[in-house]
Amino acid sequence: MTTSEKYVTAAYCVVFGVVLLYVVIIAFKVQRLERDLDELEEKRRG
Amino acid sequence: MRRIPLPVLAAASLVLVTTALVLVFFVAPNDADQGFSQRIFYFHVSIAFTSYLCFGAGAWKALRHLWKRDPGADLESYVAVHQGVIFGALVLLTGSIWAKISWGHWWVWSEDQLVLFLVLFLFYAAYFMLRFSVDPGPQRANLSAVYALFGVVLVPVSFLAIRLSHRLIHPEVFTRHGPNFGGWILAAYLVAQAAVIVLAYTLYRVELAGKLLDVRIKELRTA
Numbered sequence: 001m002t003t004s005e006k007y008v009t010a011a012y013c014v015v016f017g018v019v020l021l022y023v024v025i026i027a028f029k030v031q032r033l034e035r036d037l038d039e040l041e042e043k044r045r046g
Numbered sequence: 047m048r049r050i051p052l053p054v055l056a057a058a059s060l061v062l063v064t065t066a067l068v069l070v071f072f073v074a075p076n077d078a079d080q081g082f083s084q085r086i087f088y089f090h091v092s093i094a095f096t097s098y099l100c101f102g103a104g105a106w107k108a109l110r111h112l113w114k115r116d117p118g119a120d121l122e123s124y125v126a127v128h129q130g131v132i133f134g135a136l137v138l139l140t141g142s143i144w145a146k147i148s149w150g151h152w153w154v155w156s157e158d159q160l161v162l163f164l165v166l167f168l169f170y171a172a173y174f175m176l177r178f179s180v181d182p183g184p185q186r187a188n189l190s191a192v193y194a195l196f197g198v199v200l201v202p203v204s205f206l207a208i209r210l211s212h213r214l215i216h217p218e219v220f221t222r223h224g225p226n227f228g229g230w231i232l233a234a235y236l237v238a239q240a241a242v243i244v245l246a247y248t249l250y251r252v253e254l255a256g257k258l259l260d261v262r263i264k265e266l267r268t269a
């Protein structure tokens with residue numbers, strides 16, 4: 001692998017790494033929202 | 047207005063990003079001047095334009111909040127600015143990598159375009175400090191909207207900086223006569239640009255849906 005190829009690979013890995021991290025953070029948030037909804041559902045049922 | 051369903055947007059993002067990567071790495075020729083390293087350009091420039099679009103959308107929603115008092119415009123402005131900052135960080139990171147291979151430095155302080163983009167990025171990064179230093183409510187929404195509107199002035203300045211600068215190290219990609227390239231390079235760039243815009247819009251819609259759900263749950267708790 002040449003130096004240019006290493007830098008280009010690094011740049012594209014950074015882009016997809018950040019997007020993936022963002023998706024993981026959103027997934028955790030959705031999980032928390034699901035828990036909150038379940039909690040509200042439990043309360044409503046009494 | 048009917049919105050495109052999220053699964054359709056997610057599928058379109060996947061198809062466009064995959065097509066863009068195939069065009070960038072297997073179809074577009076090597077640049078005569080920079081060689082293989084020029085391939086960073088396709089996503090770097092696309093992400094930069096997308097971050098400008100996000101900041102523009104954030105300002106537009108901020109204006110709608112201040113002018114028409116659109117319900118939800120404040121939250122939409124916040125999410126758009128958030129997307130803009132994420133994409134702005136990617137511009138700085140990919141740009142630094144490209145600068146290192148092309149110019150031999152991670153950052154060049156004498157380049158107006160670089161410094162102005164950093165100023166724009168830091169301005170919008172400070173938006174969150176302002177927003178979360180005020181309690182939730184109309185005051186927070188109004189202050190955030192005014193700040194988001196002020197920041198958008200920096201977008202054309204950042205975009206035009208390259209034309210105002212006399213030390214042109216940073217390449218000028220778009221001139222008055224159109225793009226400085228054609229053929230497969232242009233085709234790969236256009237597909238990459240479409241891919242990044244659709245991806246950003248998909249992420250915007252996902253984040254906004256989460257925020258709206260969060261607001262509704264909080265309202266139900268206090269009801």
